[in-house]
Amino acid sequence: MCSKLLKYNFYFFMLLFFGLFVYFLGFYFLYFDYLFLVDWEIISFNSSSVVMTLLFDWMSLLFMGSVLLISCMVILYSGSYMLGDDYKLRFLLLVILFVVSMCFMIVSPNLISILLGWDGLGLVSYCLVVYFHNVKSYGAGMITILVNRVGDVAILLGISILFNSGGWYFMYYNYYIYDWSYLLVLIIVLAAFTKSAQIPFSSWLPAAMAAPTPVSALVHSSTLVTAGVYLLIRFSVLLSHFNVSFFLVLSVMTMFMSGLCAVYEFDMKKIIALSTLSQLGLMMTVLFMGYSVVSFFHLLTHAFFSALLFLCAGLFIHCMNDTQDIRFMGGLVNMIPYTSTCFGVSNLSLCGLPFLSGFYSKDLSIELMSVDYFNLFIYFIFYISLGLTAFYSIRLVYYCMVGFVNLSSCNSFLEDNCMMYSMLFLVFMAVISGSMLSWLIFPFPSLIVIPLEASVFSLFCIILGLFCGYEFCLMNYYFSYCNSFILDFFGSMWFMPYFSTYFFYSSGYFLSLNYVKFLDWGWGEYLMSILMSLYFLMLGSLNLYFQYNNIKIFYSLFVIFALLLLI
Secondary structure: OHHHHHHHHHHHHHHHHHHHHHHHHHHHHHHHOOOEEEEEEEEEEOOEEEEEEEEEOHHHHHHHHHHHHHHHHHHHHHHHHOOOOOOHHHHHHHHHHHHHHHHHHHOOOEHHHHHHHHHHHHHHHHHHHOOOOOHHHHHHHHHHHHHHHHHHHHHHHHHHHHHHHOOOEOOOOOOOOOOOHHHHHHHHHHHHHHHOOOOOOOOHHHHHHHOOHHHHHHHHHHHOOOHHHHHHHHOHHHHOOOOOHHHHHHHHHHHHHHHHHHHOOOEHHHHHHHHHHHHHHHHHHHHHHOOHHHHHHHHHHHHHHHHHHHHHHHHHHHHOOOOOEHHHOOOHHHHOHHHHHHHHHHHHHHHOOOOOHHHHHHHHHHHHHHHOOOOHHHHHHHHHHHHHHHHHHHHHHHHHHOOOOOOOOOOOOOOOHHHHHHHHHHHHHHHHHHHHHHHHHOOOOOOOOOOHHHHOHHHHHHHHHHHHHHHHHHHHHHHHHHOHHHHHHHHOOOOHHHHHOHHHHHHHHHHHHHHHHHHHOOHHHHHHHHHHHHHHHHHHHHHHHHOOOOHHHHHHHHHHHHHHHHO
């Protein structure tokens, strides 16, 4: 037990050191506008060469530093969270393997080398989702790996398209349009949509909550799901040459759908997963509007408070006797005040409360949407989605912390130092990272002059969302009795999980059943497959009969051979 905890602590300190070093190195590169390209040629074929390429610029270093810092805090948290688990060492190695795959993906400007990290993310996330060996985990892991496999195939197709250009450095070919550019954009967007769970591939992200909570904090909030956004940020120059309004609509609808589903959801981890999905839709929306740096800014700020949300949720679930239903919670602010405080700070940062980290990136995104040229439908859905964020966040806080409405008792699992220290760092980053990065990333402060009504509209949406969240908590029981179809439709992500699963295998079920009846249960199986086994069974029994050394058999054989000799 002690040796395993020492390994957790060793990897925590190692990732913390590398994370701080890489994070501040990113600031150094940003200040001096440095870029390092490390290139190792493995094999050359005609005009194309297979190379291992590493790109170190401020964007990759800041993202990699954020991933390493979050992962070290998750490992520190897991040392206490997974204390009673028999396979905690296997869990630690899987998390380390995931971090290595993510770093490979971040520093690769080459589609061949990016595939190592991209495939590694999908495979390791599958292993982590099925970590608890039960039927629900296996089903969630299967839909996770199959949806991500679509993105892997898209990356392979992108490799084949770039083969016509003579190399796989996609950053070199982003600055001009060639014959296959539009097809390359479609394929890269498809890969990014599968990894970042945009419509119509959204169903795997809430299903992946079957994984342990530290995995959700690392994988499904700040690293794996943002890999698609990061890939599109790298391709943003090529995207600017084409009309991507259709993808913008899909991203806005992802925001709206996930916010609406979170309002009707009672599973705590799924609510936070849907909030992550909503923020991914916001990043994609800002990216397709043409502001890739702002999207990356929101990616960095979101990573810390989203990971903090999951870590607080993990302790809540522990304390409520492994119950994830928020209707069984209540009054937790009196039982575990420190975690409740961290949970409140992360929720307010998610809502975009002024001067927390989420405010700086979300407010800038809102102002850019206000001055852009998109129509009223996009504008309206965008703001409604932002209001829904405050809506389900306050509903979550109301159910978990306010009053004593719970039906389940809080057990004796307490906040230990490992969990408190990991949350403390993430709270610190959830408060200051937005203001710090906004001053450092952008070369000059963004001055957007809009009317007073438009500038305070975001604050109005937050206040309206707070009010609606409280009112919905009071009216929820009425809705649950009278609008069953609405609850089914909104509570199941607009029936998207059914389209992702039942739609594909239901039609093939009867066909496969007929094949089984015809081939495995019919006369062909009996005459062809079973006949040989019956024949050998008969020969074996006959041989066994001879081996009994029966004197009658030997005498009969002697007589037969004697007659044959006489003849």
